[in-house]
Amino acid sequence: SRDEISYFGAGPAPLPTPVIEQSAKALVNYEDTGLGLSEISHRSPTANKVLADAKAALAALYEIPTENEDGYEILFMQGGGTGEFSASVQACVGWWVEQRRRKAVAELGEGKDAEVVERVRKEIQQELKVDYLVTGSWSLKASQEASRLIGSKYVNVAIDARKSNSGKFGVIPGEDEWKLSDKKSSAMVYFCDNETVDGVEFPAFPESLKGRAGDDGVVVADMSSNFVSRKIDVRNYGIIFVSQALFALLLVGLLINEYQGGAQKNLGIAGITVIIVKKSLLALTPAPAFLQQLSDVLPSAIPPIVFDFATIAKNNSLYNTLPIFNLYVATLVLQSLVANFAEKKVSGQEELANRKAELIYEALDQYSDTYHVVPDKRVRSRMNICFRIKPKQDSGAEPGKWDDAREKEFLAGAEKQNLMGLKGHRSVGGMRASNYNAVSMASAEKLVAYMVQFARA
Ligand code: PMP
Numbered sequence: 001s002r003d004e005i006s007y008f009g010a011g012p013a014p015l016p017t018p019v020i021e022q023s024a025k026a027l028v029n030y031e032d033t034g035l036g037l038s039e040i041s042h043r044s045p046t047a048n049k050v051l052a053d054a055k056a057a058l059a060a061l062y063e064i065p066t067e068n069e070d071g072y073e074i075l076f077m078q079g080g081g082t083g084e085f086s087a088s089v090q091a092c093v094g095w096w097v098e099q100r101r102r103k104a105v106a107e108l109g110e111g112k113d114a115e116v117v118e119r120v121r122k123e124i125q126q127e128l129k130v131d132y133l134v135t136g137s138w139s140l141k142a143s144q145e146a147s148r149l150i151g152s153k154y155v156n157v158a159i160d161a162r163k164s165n166s167g168k169f170g171v172i173p174g175e176d177e178w179k180l181s182d183k184k185s186s187a188m189v190y191f192c193d194n195e196t197v198d199g200v201e202f203p204a205f206p207e208s209l210k211g212r213a214g215d216d217g218v219v220v221a222d223m224s225s226n227f228v229s230r231k232i233d234v235r236n237y238g239i240i241f242v243s244q245a246l247f248a249l250l251l252v253g254l255l256i257n258e259y260q261g262g263a264q265k266n267l268g269i270a271g272i273t274v275i276i277v278k279k280s281l282l283a284l285t286p287a288p289a290f291l292q293q294l295s296d297v298l299p300s301a302i303p304p305i306v307f308d309f310a311t312i313a314k315n316n317s318l319y320n321t322l323p324i325f326n327l328y329v330a331t332l333v334l335q336s337l338v339a340n341f342a343e344k345k346v347s348g349q350e351e352l353a354n355r356k357a358e359l360i361y362e363a364l365d366q367y368s369d370t371y372h373v374v375p376d377k378r379v380r381s382r383m384n385i386c387f388r389i390k391p392k393q394d395s396g397a398e399p400g401k402w403d404d405a406r407e408k409e410f411l412a413g414a415e416k417q418n419l420m421g422l423k424g425h426r427s428v429g430g431m432r433a434s435n436y437n438a439v440s441m442a443s444a445e446k447l448v449a450y451m452v453q454f455a456r457a
Contacts, residue, residue: 006443008433009421010196010225010384023329038325047324051076051317054331062346064234064276072234073282075275075309076317076327081224081243084273085142086149087307088190088220088239089130091277091285093150094301095218096128096187097294098286117293124297129156129181130188135202135379136161136169136195137427138222143190149300156181158189161200169198170375175208188218188238194226197425199386199432200375201226205236212238218281226383227274229437230350239309240276271326277309285310349437356435356444357382363448367455369393372402374430388430402430410454417450419443 030037030046040046055074058064065071077083100123104116130150132143134157146155158180165171180189189209194201212219218238227242234240288302295301305311305319312319361380364371364387374386389406391397407430414422424430433447 005418005420006439006446007421008419008435008439008443008447010425010432010434026328027325036325037328038323040324042318042322042324047318047322048316050324050328050331051322054327057331058274061228062232062234062276070278070280072276072278073309073313075277075312076322077273077275077306077312078271078323079307080273081138081222081241082141082145083307084222084241084243084275085145087275087303087309088241089142089146089149089188090301090303090307091239091281091309092130092188092218092220093128093154093298094286094291094303095281095284097124097291097298097301098284100124101286101290117290121294121297124294127182127185128154128187128298129185130154131156131158131180131186131190133158133172133178133189133191133206134160134162135172136192136198136200137425138195138197138224139190139192142192142222146190150298156186165376169195169200170379172200172202172376172379175206178208180208183212186212188220190220190222192222192224194223194381194383196225196384196434197428197432198375199381199384200379201381201383203379205233210236218278225436226381228346228349229353229383231346234276237276238278238281242274271323272330275309277313279313282310282313352441353382353435353437356439356441357385359444359448360385360433360435360451363451367451370455371451374428383435385433385435386424386428386430387433407431413454414447414450417446419447419450 027036027038029035030040033040033046037046054076055066058074059066064074066074077087079087097120100120101116104119105112108115108119130146132139132146132155134140134143143155143157156179158178159173161169161171161173164173164177180186189212191202191206191209209219219236220239221237221241222243223232223240224243227240232240285308291298291302357380361373364373364385370390372388372390373380374388375381388402389410391401391403391406395403397403410431411423414420422431422433424432435444
């Protein structure tokens with residue numbers, strides 16, 4: 001039955017049966033209105049309430065200042081994490097250009113449109129950079145998208161972690177080795193807080209990025225696979241985004257772990273991306289007509305309107321049709337969290353996530369004759385635990401090579417014990433135990449028992 005399965009997939013993952021049943025009900029007949037929630041207009045009072053509740057609950061859970069002018073907007077969009085790769089670079093470049101335009105107007109005076117365009121064009125050519133910390137497959141993809149959209153000459157790869165690790169991801173070079181562009185030239189510094197494929201996580205917010213959340217250099221973080229698994233200070237960031245498929249997993253886990261299956265009502269599902277963006281930056285969104293005059297030096301800097309944060313914010317995330325059912329399920333989860341462990345907020349989840357990860361890594365380290373943890377110890381992800389299996393010592397195999405047959409045997413044996421979803425991402429191979437919030441301590445313990453059993457056999 002469903003209860004017997006421990007699932008370590010990187011996403012999506014199975015959800016608690018009562019949650020699925022309750023969602024199914026809302027899909028057919030929402031609160032006895034005779035209509036399903038996905039049949040109700042996204043502009044109806046019902047839909048608006050769902051949206052307001054989602055924002056309020058998220059703001060409370062993560063202590064996001066949303067009220068003040070210098071606070072943050074919470075946006076719900078579609079397009080996934082991949083859509084945000086494009087949206088964030090276009091937004092940041094736009095803000096940088098607008099700042100330069102305003103400065104030029106202030107210095108040259110009103111009515112000097114042609115000179116202003118000329119000056120900004122020169123500054124773009126001579127200065128503009130977007131900085132990427134490439135520490136794994138997802139930040140690599142984001143940097144490649146930036147090159148595709150605005151041109152590689154503007155993209156500064158401040159670190160490519162593979163260069164410090166024989167061509168493979170698995171380390172984060174020390175901050176003294178980062179080649180960040182000058183703060184004034186940099187429209188943004190982008191990083192992926194947790195690399196889902198490679199199992200690399202930033203241990204903490206980087207020191208050298210502090211003070212870049214303002215209008216002068218923007219920090220953009222992809223938190224798709226570790227959101228709400230540890231406390232953060234939102235004020236360090238200009239943009240945080242989360243691909244909803246994993247956001248859902250993390251939220252559902254919070255609920256299951258805290259309430260042991262008792263109080264949960266519902267869940268979040270894939271289909272909505274969450275964006276937390278600084279309001280003062282949105283105010284810098286340039287007029288498309290100005291950007292059009294610079295298209296010779298800056299192609300594709302104007303985002304499609306559904307990816308324009310300022311437009312989405314102005315329209316309360318309802319510029320176009322928002323999948324309200326998807327949002328509703330996340331909203332219920334968020335509300336329960338806020339109601340039920342208001343004091344602890346994310347810290348309780350952080351402690352649990354850390355304990356589960358420590359347990360699994362401890363077993364891998366203890367049986368290091370059998371297992372090799374892929375990333376460097378200092379940057380091991382608490383969420384995606386990537387490891388390989390070594391050949392048996394008497395096999396005569398070349399050191400440093402992995403034993404494909406043993407890895408297959410490990411996975412097959414795991415499945416026999418209902419430990420599912422342990423195969424690594426197809427691009428890197430090996431094993432990956434995803435330890436999202438939805439994975440219970442009991443599941444982590446079962447996995448550890450199996451690892452020990454396999455290593456001893
Ligand atoms: N960033 C990270 C860290 C991811 O794990 C993923 C995949 N879930 C993405 C971005 C891409 O998200 P999506 O599939 O929603 O485009």
